[in-house]
Amino acid sequence: MRTIFSKSPSPPTHHHTFTESLIEENIEAAELSITKWDSLHGDDHVSYCNIASVFSENNRDEAKQYLSSIKGLQKAMRYLASLESTSDKLVRAQTLMQTAMKRLEREFYQILKSNRNYLDPESVSNHSSSRPSVSRSSFSDSEEDESENDSIPEVERGSSAVIADLRAIAEAMISAGYAKECFKIYRTIRKSIVDEALYNLGVERNLGFQQIQKMEWETLEVKIKYWLNAVKGAVKTVFYGERLLCDQVFAISSSIRESCFTDVSKEGALALFGFPENVAKCKKTPEKMFRILDLYEAVSDLWPEIESIFSFESTSTVRSTAVNSLIRLSDAVRTMLTDFEMAIQKHSSKTTVPGGGIHPLTRYVMNYISFLADYSGVLSDIVADWPLQISSPLPESYFGSPDKEESISSPISVRLAWLILVMLCKLDGKAEMYKDVALSYLFLANNLQYVVNKVRQSNLKLLLGDNWVTKHEQKVRKYAANYERMGWSKVFASLPENPTAEIPVDQVIEHFRKFNSAFEEAYKKQTSWVVTDPKLRDEIKLSLARRIGPIYKEFFDKYGGVQLMKEMWAESLVRYTPDDLGNYCSDLLFGSGSSGSISSSSSQGGGYSR
Structure with a gap:
């Protein structure tokens, strides 16, 4: 008898059946949620801002369910695709996903468009600096303790909730392969908001070098003032707020986060930081010095924020534009300092000041230098690696190499002391124009005393030090003594x-x-x-x-x-x-200019009439 061996039947693949069952459930749950909301506004032509929002305050649970169903649908699609299936289930899932994504596009647009009060740069930067919890992973994870919520201002709570919604939608769309659509909506809306914010601050977008070069200085100075008033708010509020918003909304993707921020902010930032560079390239004259220093100081003070906010490789041109502005402004300041020194040396007026009073050159130069002292911080940066070149020999009694006992040691202190010295040497030459030697000494005493007073009353005293003041006060006394000796x-x-x-x-x-x-x-x-x-x-x-x-x-x-x-x-x-x-x-030395007549007093006590 032949024994027949047959294979035992395989046990049922319960795992496969169970997975298919879950997939079916995921698709059905997604279909239920997606079609429900799609049926409210199925018309593609309905305005994005007129839809009933899944993410409204009254639908928080349904919004979570909607996003959850999309995640389930994604899992189902990945599973079906792994089987290389072209089944109706996969087609059905794909159709549902397209519908859901179109819905999320509308939701994303509507939230961005209708919540500007919560998404303006100032609100974002303010609440983000004090509420790091905003950067949670998704809408579904953003629940907060009620007691903690109560202590948060309403604007911050609103802003936090809106950002959480946007982030959840962005994560869903990017995960589903709809990053391009999400990015396009965000860029369109946020760029207009950033551009509008910059405009309101007074940042001019289309102000090139050719236009600036043709402006009268009075007109350009007004524009510089506007820029100075705008730049801090632009950096610390507009760009900082937008960077925070991009970082939070697109936390799921570093590349999209970078692209969005770059597209939204780069153009405005280049216009903002290109302005001081263009100003610096214009003709340099002494009266422009202090506005140039204002521009340099503003960019320099904001550089840490600029470097941090525009840290992406794609925004490197913004950083380089800011750096180039600093370089151009620094070069302009050096040029103007050199020109200022040369103007002092070339001052050729042969007119003497009546009565040996203060020469206009002394007033102008000392007022100018005392204002420069107010910018000692930025000037120190500018002249730090710019050694002083002494073009002509000057008296050692006026200026020597600083030693250990001298307070003049910093580059800016040495340079300002040098400018004063150049002027004093010029005044020596002007003193020689007086025919009366006593009057020439009185002229020197007057002008040096004016210099000392200006130093004492300004930040120059901190830069030049007590030794410098004492030394020059002694010279004033010496000039006064020489006046007495020669005049009397x-x-x-x-x-x-x-x-x-x-x-x-x-x-x-x-x-x-x-x-x-x-x-x-x-x-x-x-x-x-x-x-x-x-x-x-x-x-x-x-x-x-x-x-x-x-x-x-x-x-x-x-x-x-x-x-x-x-x-x-x-x-x-x-x-x-x-x-x-x-x-x-x-009654002497008041410069009264009287005829100098003297009436005899006589021994009976007569005197000159007062």
Whole structure:
């Protein structure tokens, strides 16, 4: 008998059956949810903003279910595709997915368009800086503790919820292969919002070099002011907020996140940071210096944010534009500093200042340099690697190499001290134009005192230091002493060395005559001379009074009131009492410009009319 062996029947593939069952359930659940919402607005021509939103406040549970059904549908499609099936189930799933994606496109558009109050850059940047929880993975994971929610401002809660919805939709669309459609909607809407925000800040988009170059300085300065007012808000609010929004909405894809931010922000950023570069390329004149420094300071201060916000490779041109602006502005400042120095050296006016007062060059240069001192921070960056080139020898007494005891050590301090020195040397030459040597010293004292005062009253004091101030104050005193010596030498010489010594009458008469002549000559000349600084003026007068007054009083007391008054010519000889001298001297150095006439006082106490 033949034994027949047959294969035992295979056990049923329960796993396969179970999977197919799940797939079927996923498709059916997706169909139920997707067709329900699609039936509300099945017409493709219905406006995106007029649909009933799955993501409205009243439909939070259904929105979660909708997104969940899409995820289930994706799993079903992947499984069916893995079988290389062309079954009706796969076609059905694909059709449902297309319908769902079209719905999400509309939802994405509507949320972006109708929630601008929650998605403006300021709102996004404000709530994102204080609410890191916004960057959760999806809509379905964004539940928050109710008590925590209560402490969050309404705008922040709204913004957080809207961003979570957008992020959930973006994740669903990108996962389903609809990244291009999602990206297109986002770019279209957000770019218009960013452009509008920049426009409202005052950023001009189409302002090229040719236009800027043709502008009058007054017009360009106004535009610079607008730009300075706009740039901080543009960087710290508009671009920062947009970068945060892109990072959160498209957290699922770094490439899409980069592309979206670049497309939305790059054009506006290039216009913003290209402006200072174009300004820097225009003609350089001294009056433009401080606006150029303002531009440099603004870009420099914002550079950490610029570098962070525009960190993508695709936004490298924005970073390079900002850097180029700094380079161009720095070069412009260096050029203007060089031109400023040359203008001082070439100043050729032969006109002397009446009375030895403050020269216009001194006022202009010191006001300019004191304003430069207000920008010492940015100037330090600009001149740090720009060594000072001394083109002509200058007196060592004015300027030497800084040593350990000197406070002038930083590049900007040295450069500003140098500019002051160039001006002081120019003033030395202008002092020589005065025919009267005493007046030339008074001119130098006046102008150097003005310089010292400007340094003391500005940030220059912090840069140049106390040693510099002390050194130059000593020079002022030296000039003042030289003025006294040269301007009053004949008066000093006319008085006897020992005013109380017994001397012959003819010598007494000679001393009085010489004194009268010398004093009147000095007074007549010096009534139109001026010392502008009240403290210095008082110091000079006090010094003169101490050198002339006591000696004259002793001589007057010994001879003016006893012997000579008995003579017929005494009244014409002894013209001034000691008090008269004090009165006359007190009115000197105000630059009154009077004729210098002196009325005889006589021994009866007459004085010059006040």
